[in-house]
Amino acid sequence: MQITGADVYDVRFPTSRSAAGSDAMNRDPDYSLAYVVLHTDHPLGLAGHGFTFTIGRGNELCAEGIRSYARLVIGRKVESLTRNLGAFAQSLTNESQMRWLGPEKGVVHLAAAAVINAVWDLYAKCEGKPLWKLLADMDPVELVRAADFRYVTDFLTEAEAIERLERGRFGRTQREREMVRDGYPAYTTSAGWYGYDDEQIRMLVRDGIRAGWTHFKIKVGGDPAVDRRRVALVRKEIGPTHVLMLDANQVWGVDDAVRCIRDLAEFDPWWMEEPTSPDDVLGYAAIARQVAPIPLAAGEHCHNRVMFKQLFQANAIGFCQLDACRLGGVNEVLTVMLMADKAGIPVCPHAGGVGLPEYVQHLALLDYISVSGSLRGRTLEYVDHLHEHFVHPAVVTGGRYQVPAAPGYSADLYPSALAAYQYPDGEAWSGSKDPSRDGRSGPTLE
Amino acid sequence: MQITGADVYDVRFPTSRSAAGSDAMNRDPDYSLAYVVLHTDHPLGLAGHGFTFTIGRGNELCAEGIRSYARLVIGRKVESLTRNLGAFAQSLTNESQMRWLGPEKGVVHLAAAAVINAVWDLYAKCEGKPLWKLLADMDPVELVRAADFRYVTDFLTEAEAIERLERGRFGRTQREREMVRDGYPAYTTSAGWYGYDDEQIRMLVRDGIRAGWTHFKIKVGGDPAVDRRRVALVRKEIGPTHVLMLDANQVWGVDDAVRCIRDLAEFDPWWMEEPTSPDDVLGYAAIARQVAPIPLAAGEHCHNRVMFKQLFQANAIGFCQLDACRLGGVNEVLTVMLMADKAGIPVCPHAGGVGLPEYVQHLALLDYISVSGSLRGRTLEYVDHLHEHFVHPAVVTGGRYQVPAAPGYSADLYPSALAAYQYPDGEAWSGSKDPSRDGRSGPTLE
Numbered sequence: 053m054q055i056t057g058a059d060v061y062d063v064r065f066p067t068s069r070s071a072a073g074s075d076a077m078n079r080d081p082d083y084s085l086a087y088v089v090l091h092t093d094h095p096l097g098l099a100g101h102g103f104t105f106t107i108g109r110g111n112e113l114c115a116e117g118i119r120s121y122a123r124l125v126i127g128r129k130v131e132s133l134t135r136n137l138g139a140f141a142q143s144l145t146n147e148s149q150m151r152w153l154g155p156e157k158g159v160v161h162l163a164a165a166a167v168i169n170a171v172w173d174l175y176a177k178c179e180g181k182p183l184w185k186l187l188a189d190m191d192p193v194e195l196v197r198a199a200d201f202r203y204v205t206d207f208l209t210e211a212e213a214i215e216r217l218e219r220g221r222f223g224r225t226q227r228e229r230e231m232v233r234d235g236y237p238a239y240t241t242s243a244g245w246y247g248y249d250d251e252q253i254r255m256l257v258r259d260g261i262r263a264g265w266t267h268f269k270i271k272v273g274g275d276p277a278v279d280r281r282r283v284a285l286v287r288k289e290i291g292p293t294h295v296l297m298l299d300a301n302q303v304w305g306v307d308d309a310v311r312c313i314r315d316l317a318e319f320d321p322w323w324m325e326e327p328t329s330p331d332d333v334l335g336y337a338a339i340a341r342q343v344a345p346i347p348l349a350a351g352e353h354c355h356n357r358v359m360f361k362q363l364f365q366a367n368a369i370g371f372c373q374l375d376a377c378r379l380g381g382v383n384e385v386l387t388v389m390l391m392a393d394k395a396g397i398p399v400c401p402h403a404g405g406v407g408l409p410e411y412v413q414h415l416a417l418l419d420y421i422s423v424s425g426s427l428r429g430r431t432l433e434y435v436d437h438l439h440e441h442f443v444h445p446a447v448v449t450g451g452r453y454q455v456p457a458a459p460g461y462s463a464d465l466y467p468s469a470l471a472a473y474q475y476p477d478g479e480a481w482s483g484s485k486d487p488s489r490d491g492r493s494g495p496t497l498e
Numbered sequence: 499m500q501i502t503g504a505d506v507y508d509v510r511f512p513t514s515r516s517a518a519g520s521d522a523m524n525r526d527p528d529y530s531l532a533y534v535v536l537h538t539d540h541p542l543g544l545a546g547h548g549f550t551f552t553i554g555r556g557n558e559l560c561a562e563g564i565r566s567y568a569r570l571v572i573g574r575k576v577e578s579l580t581r582n583l584g585a586f587a588q589s590l591t592n593e594s595q596m597r598w599l600g601p602e603k604g605v606v607h608l609a610a611a612a613v614i615n616a617v618w619d620l621y622a623k624c625e626g627k628p629l630w631k632l633l634a635d636m637d638p639v640e641l642v643r644a645a646d647f648r649y650v651t652d653f654l655t656e657a658e659a660i661e662r663l664e665r666g667r668f669g670r671t672q673r674e675r676e677m678v679r680d681g682y683p684a685y686t687t688s689a690g691w692y693g694y695d696d697e698q699i700r701m702l703v704r705d706g707i708r709a710g711w712t713h714f715k716i717k718v719g720g721d722p723a724v725d726r727r728r729v730a731l732v733r734k735e736i737g738p739t740h741v742l743m744l745d746a747n748q749v750w751g752v753d754d755a756v757r758c759i760r761d762l763a764e765f766d767p768w769w770m771e772e773p774t775s776p777d778d779v780l781g782y783a784a785i786a787r788q789v790a791p792i793p794l795a796a797g798e799h800c801h802n803r804v805m806f807k808q809l810f811q812a813n814a815i816g817f818c819q820l821d822a823c824r825l826g827g828v829n830e831v832l833t834v835m836l837m838a839d840k841a842g843i844p845v846c847p848h849a850g851g852v853g854l855p856e857y858v859q860h861l862a863l864l865d866y867i868s869v870s871g872s873l874r875g876r877t878l879e880y881v882d883h884l885h886e887h888f889v890h891p892a893v894v895t896g897g898r899y900q901v902p903a904a905p906g907y908s909a910d911l912y913p914s915a916l917a918a919y920q921y922p923d924g925e926a927w928s929g930s931k932d933p934s935r936d937g938r939s940g941p942t943l944e
Contacts, residue, residue, distance in 0.1 A: 080594055108595035109566065113605055116562050120555065148526055149554035155748070155776070155799065158604015159559055203775040206752040206784070302601070306652040329649040330601070331804040333779060334811050338652070353601065358777040365780050 053130045053178070054093050055100075058122035061087040062115045063465070064108060064475040065406060065438055071247025072437055073107070073404070076273030077301040079246065081107035083406040083438060084475070086114030086163065087465065088122060090170045092130065098177050101463040102170025104162040104377040105405040111475065117163025120150065125167060134175045137198045141168050141383040145200070157355040161380050168381030169411070173461035183382070183461040184417035188228060192217035195422070199386035204361045213390045220393075220425050227421045235452030236416050237267075237427060239297065241404050242436045243286075244270030250285055257289045264450035266294050267431050269325070273300035276312060287319045295431075299325035302353070306335040313343040323349040323371050330354055336368035349373055352402035356380065357387045364395035371429070375402040376411035382461075385415055389423050398429035406438040409446040410462040413453045441469035499540050499576040499624070504568035507533040508561045509911070510554060510921040511852060511884055517693025518883055519553070519850070522719030523747040525692065527553035529852040529884060530921070532560035532609065533911065534568060536616045538576065544623050547909040548616025550608040550823040551851040557921065563609025566596065571613060580621045583644040587614050587829040591646070603801040607826055614827030615857070619907035629828070629907040630863035634674060638663035641868070645832040650807045659836045666839075666871050673867045681898030682862050683713075683873060685743065687850050688882045689732075690716030696731055703735045710896035712740050713877050715771070719746035722758060733765045741877075745771035748799070752781040759789040769795040769817050776800055782814035795819055798848035802826065803833045810841035817875070821848040822857035828907075831861055835869050844875035852884040855892040856908040859899045887915035 067073050068080040084107060090100035104114050121144050125133065133140045144164045145156055153160045176183045187195070192214045201210050243256035257268060270286050272279040287296055298321045304312060309327035316324075324346050328335050330353035340348050347370020354360055355378055363369045372392040379385050392399045399419045401412035409432075416432045424430075432453055439445035443464040447454040456462050473480045513519050514526040530553060536546035550560050567590050571579065579586040590610045591602055599606045622629045633641070638660045647656050689702035703714060716732050718725040733742055744767045750758060755773035762770075770792050774781050776799035786794050793816020800806055801824055809815045818838040825831050838845045845865045847858035855878075862878045870876075878899055885891035889910040893900040902908050919926045 078594060078598065081598075082595065106595075107598045109593065110563075110596040110599045110606060113559055113563055113566065113599060117556075117559055117605070120559065147555065148524065149528065149552075150556040152524065152527075152553045153556045153559060153605050153608065157777070157801070158606060159563070159599050160556060160604060162599065203751055203778060203781070206781065305649055329804045331603070331802065332649060332808065334808045335649070335652065335804075355603070356777065358775045358781075362778065362780045 055090050055125050055128050055130060056093050057091045058119070058126055059089045059091070060115050060118050060122065061470050062111050062475045063087050063470060063473045064111060064481065065473055066480060067437070068108070071245055073435070074245045074247035075271040075299065075301040076246055076303045078107055084108050084111040085407055086111050086118055086166055087470065088118045088166050088170050090122070090125065090174060092174070098174065100170035100174025100177070101460070101465070102166045102168070102173055103407055103463060104166040105408055106162070113159045114163050114166070117159050118166050121164055121167045125171065130174060130178065133171055137172070137175070138200060138383060140171065141381055142200060144168060145380045156380060161355060162377055165377045165379065165381045168383060169376070169461060169463065172382045173463050177460045180459050182414065182456045182459060184414040184421070184456070187382075187414070187418045188224070188421045195386060196390075198383050199390060200357065200380070200383055201387065203358050204387060204391065207361045207365060208391050208394050212394070216390070216393060217422065220423065223425060224421055227425065231417055231420065232455050235449065235454045236413065236420065237431050238434045238448055238451055238453050239267030239269060239295070239431045240265045240434050240436070241269045242434070243268055246271040246274070250282065253282065254285060254289060257286055261290065261294070266451055267297065267322075268294065269297040269299055269433070271301065272298050272316065273303035276315060279312070279316065283316055283319045295322045297321060297323050297325060297349070300327050302326050302329055304328050306332070306338055309339045310342045313339070313346060317343070317346060321346055323347050325349040325373070326353070331359070333359065333362040333366055333368055336363060337366040340368050347371060349400070351375055352378060352404065354378065357384055357391070360388045361391060364391055364397060369397060372397045372399045373402045374399060374415070376408060376415060389415070389419055393424050398426075399424065400431055401433065403433035404435055407442070407463065409434055409439070410442055410444070413446050413456055414461060416453070417455065441465050441473075499538050501536050501571050501574055501576060502539050503537045504565070504572055505535045505537070506561050506564050506568065507531075507916050508557050508921045509533050509916060509919045510557060510927070511919055512926060513883070514554070517691055518688075519881070520691045520693035521717040521745065521747040522692055522749045524553055530554050530557040531853055532557050532564055532612055533916065534564045534612050534616050536568070536571065536620060538620070544620065546616040546620025546623070547906070547911070548612045548614070548619055549853055549909060550612040551854055552608070559605045560609050560612070563605050564612050567610055567613045571617065576620060576624065579617055583618070583621070584646060584829060586617065587827055588646060590614060591826045602826060607801060608823055611823045611825065611827045614829060615822070615907060615909065618828045619909050623906045626905050628860065628902045628905060630860040630867070630902070633828075633860070633864045634670070634867045638667075641832060642836070644829050645836060646803065646826070646829055647833065649804050650833060650837065653807045653811060654837050654840050658840070662836070662839060663868065666869065669871060670867055673871065677863055677866065678901050681895065681900045682859065682866065683877050684880045684894055684897055684899050685713030685715060685741070685877045686711045686880050686882070687715045688880070689714055692717040692720070696728065699728065700731060700735060703732055707736065707740070712897055713743065713768075714740065715743040715745055715879070717747065718744050718762065719749035722761060725758070725762065729762055729765045738766075741768045743767060743769050743771060743795070746773050748772050748775055750774050752778070752784055755785045756788045759785070759792060763789070763792060767792055769793050771795040771819070772799070777805070779805065779808040779812055779814055782809060783812040786814050793817060795846070797821055798824060798850070800824065803830055803837070806834045807837060810837055810843060815843065818843045818845045819848045820845060820861070822854060822861060835861070835865055839870045844872075845870065846876055847878060849879035850881050853888070853909065855880055855885070856888055856890070859892050859902055860907060862899070863901065887911050887919075
């Protein structure tokens with residue numbers, strides 16, 4: 053079987069119109085996907101679907117980056133890629149000239165992730181398994197071979213990772229059965245977006261409790277008095293036994309973060325997410341020391357395994373929120389998951405974006421079944437919009453993700469969605485009269 | 499005066515054909531520029547020129563990113579940008595949706611730098627001064643206002659930066675006169691590219707000594723025995739009094755780096771550049787402790803001020819090789835330069851690329867005249883090819899950069915060069931028959 057071509061789409065959903073997804077840093081996100089379909093000559097028309105997530109303007113750069121990387125896989129035999137998925141992923145992330153634009157960060161890494169994830173999707177479809185099951189059925193040597201250990205062996209070697217996975221195999225079948233029966237525990241971010249007013253938040257939290265949610269995340273990082281009022285409101289609604297997480301989305305400097313987190317400590321947050329710049333490992337460590345015992349959480353902007361390695365080494369975070377698109381695909385996710393296990397830090401993947409819930413349900417299942425074997429401190433983010441565009445949407449019932457059964461990585465969008473939300477020509481955008489909403493604010497090039 | 503439009507060019511020089519610029523990580527670079535001209539309605543046709551540097555494939559992504567940012571300045575009054583250059587730069591680097599693609603790293607930051615630098619070029623041309631002089635004539639409050647202090651005030655506050663600049667003003671006029679008379683000290687990287695054989699290196703080092711060079715950098719990071727042979731060769735040629743720097747371009751892991759650097763210590767390197775991943779602040783610190791007293795050098799891949807802050811805080815580097823394009827333009831360079839001064843770390847900007855010598859000569863002059871007031875431990879990189887394409891090329895005589903006199907940031911390329919090296923249609927590329935050389939390796943999209 054050969055990869056015969058690639059279609060690349062710039063897909064944007066006008067979410068900024070409702071403030072769904074808004075936070076103190078990102079006040080007007082239009083949830084977007086730079087999306088790729090890798091076509092094959094398979095008689096049933098099997099295709100690999102993959103994407104990277106962005107929040108609107110700039111999505112065109114990721115789409116362009118996907119085109120650049122797609123050239124490296126078109127014409128290749130699928131078996132030549134899946135035979136050694138580690139080598140394949142590195143052939144993209146270490147492409148000798150593209151590497152300069154990262155390395156392994158920003159647009160090129162986001163774009164490489166889309167293509168790498170599309171190949172994993174194709175591989176899982178070929179094997180007739182959902183991705184989590186494909187991964188759970190791999191033996192430790194295969195899993196480690198797919199991961200990228202460059203620059204992290206001072207923290208975790210391949211040999212030690214294999215040994216840890218071997219030791220963790222006991223109970224695997226039971227855990228898999230448990231997941232299929234019970235699902236994976238989740239939390240909701242959808243009640244506490246930054247752009248929502250108090251009444252809306254109160255109503256959504258009440259709805260959430262009725263729907264079975266026990267863990268709620270709320271956005272902070274604005275005026276400290278407003279933050280206090282909103283956090284107090286949510287704590288009052290959910291009571292002392294339900295769990296509350298806070299997210300500042302990088303708005304503070306190190307000293308401000310310490311001050312603001314201490315000011316919110318009385319509301320007993322379970323974690324404090326993204327208090328400052330995602331690049332500031334030493335800053336995170338300094339904040340963590342000063343606000344203990346409140347643990348910090350980070351990951352949606354941790355751009356590669358080297359950053360996570362340092363966050364673990366510096367005891368800077370208490371929760372690892374790895375991102376399926378920010379990291380270089382399933383391969384680098386594996387590396388980070390293995391390091392988190394060694395560090396004893398629970399993995400709670402980031403899913404605050406379109407398509408991310410569909411992706412990360414597979415990753416969380418892998419973590420429980422094959423890597424950490426634990427649910428302690430683990431809960432998977434869920435946002436409740438835009439799932440209707442996916443052929444196999446993530447399903448959450450009673451606050452738990454139901455285990456996906458369809459072969460692949462759950463990335464397939466309906467062709468009608470690809471058409472309607474294609475930017476700038478899809479019907480969702482063509483009627484737009486507001487220049488600040490159509491992603492081309494400001495005058496065009498002359 | 500208004501910015502009326504922007505022309506964006508994807509300019510690539512086929513340097514991989516001669517191995518000029520090659521190193522252990524980047525074996526086939528085609529030195530490239532994503533280049534922008536900001537046009538104005540000035541009666542003399544004043545235009546701002548700026549660029550970002552890459553090594554070939556992927557340059558199209560930076561060009562596309564420049565188009566995205568250029569939309570934000572077209573139609574603006576030049577005075578509305580130059581009135582507060584700090585706010586202007588941040589309006590690009592913090593654009594509410596583009597920010598997701600970094601923040602402040604990778605393609606979007608490289609692209610923002612090109613546009614920001616073009617505005618500085620335009621501003622200097624309007625004032626009729628070379629950029630270094632424009633900056634040297636600014637008072638401390640103006641300089642600090644142009645810099646970006648977000649996320650770094652735990653290391654250096656605006657107030658302390660102003661105070662340090664005030665104290666350093668003594669002797670400024672004298673230093674400026676000294677520079678105009680003597681030039682700024684430089685070192686050469688052009689004798690020791692990775693793809694050169696022993697005989698070529700020996701010949702180039704001898705030529706270099708005759709031309710007045712006293713500082714030589716050589717690429718390492720391949721087979722350890724070959725590294726030893728080449729480093730020994732250069733040390734023998736230059737003798738014990740000339741200075742030798744080594745550069746591994748990120749090829750090692752932390753433990754390998756320690757081993758390899760110790761193995762080369764007997765050749766008395768002045769610095770060891772890029773031993774490992776540029777993201778690994780803690781790795782740098784660990785290596786530095788173990789190979790002391792050999793200092794580490796880094797910067798060409800340090801993507802923003804937060805990374806440099808940490809390298810300073812962790813005592814990880816002995817030389818700060820900030821990059822005029824990797825950082826978000828002159829503004830962020832200022833922040834890093836001010837922090838380096840506080841840390842007591844000499845700034846030796848990266849210039850191993852086309853156009854970088856033209857840019858960084860201005861920055862090194864500013865460092866000496868207005869910021870550090872010192873030449874101790876300072877030497878500015880120089881590579882000797884591709885200068886002929888610039889209207890005001892950097893000039894090095896007797897191992898010293900001569901002070902640029904033309905108004906602006908020395909970025910103007912000749913229109914003939916823009917045409918001949920435009921990718922893929924310029925004549926330098928159109929004759930190319932080798933698909934691995936034309937930047938479109940692999941099959942094209944179907």
